[in-house]
Amino acid sequence: MKNILYILLFLAFHNLAVGGNNDKAKASVKNVSGTIKSVRGEEIAAAKITVKETGESYFADLEGNFKFQLKTDKTYSISIEVLGYAPLEVKSTDLTLFSELSLKELN
Numbered sequence: 001m002k003n004i005l006y007i008l009l010f011l012a013f014h015n016l017a018v019g020g021n022n023d024k025a026k027a028s029v030k031n032v033s034g035t036i037k038s039v040r041g042e043e044i045a046a047a048k049i050t051v052k053e054t055g056e057s058y059f060a061d062l063e064g065n066f067k068f069q070l071k072t073d074k075t076y077s078i079s080i081e082v083l084g085y086a087p088l089e090v091k092s093t094d095l096t097l098f099s100e101l102s103l104k105e106l107n
Contacts, residue, residue, distance in 0.1 A: 033067040034099035036060050036080060044103060047082040070095060 036047045043064030050057045051068075053076055060066045070076055077091040078098055085103040092098070 028072050029069050030072045030095050031067060032070055032095050032098050033065070034101060036064040036066065036082075036101050036103065038085070039102050039104050044082055044085065047080050047085075047103070050079045050081070052077040052079060 036044045036049075038044055045060060045062045045064060047060040047064065047066075048057055049060065049066055049068075051070065053074065054070075056068070058066055058068045072095065075091065075093045076095070076098075077089060079087060079089045080101055080103060081087045082103065085105055088101060088103055090098060090101065
């Protein structure tokens with residue numbers, strides 16, 4: 001009898017923990033990808049891309065390409081930093097705005 005009670009309690013707590021988390025169903029996820037270039041059109045390798053709202057950082061590859069996922073129901077601020085270039089911060093709800101980003105060289 002005790003075992004059945006423990007199983008029922010486990011199932012009840014499990015349903016409460018899992019059942020209340022419907023945020024994933026409401027917000028869809030979108031792949032964000034693009035290229036980081038200089039204002040002259042040259043690809044910038046290894047730029048650090050930080051999503052301020054999530055605290056996650058990503059790095060561009062050797063050709064300046066990057067790819068990550070974000071929920072589509074929010075506004076995001078993305079900052080890009082790399083040595084030799086002025087940092088850039090872009091804030092938008094339109095995730096396609098992040099696909100082509102240009103950085104200005106430091107003097």
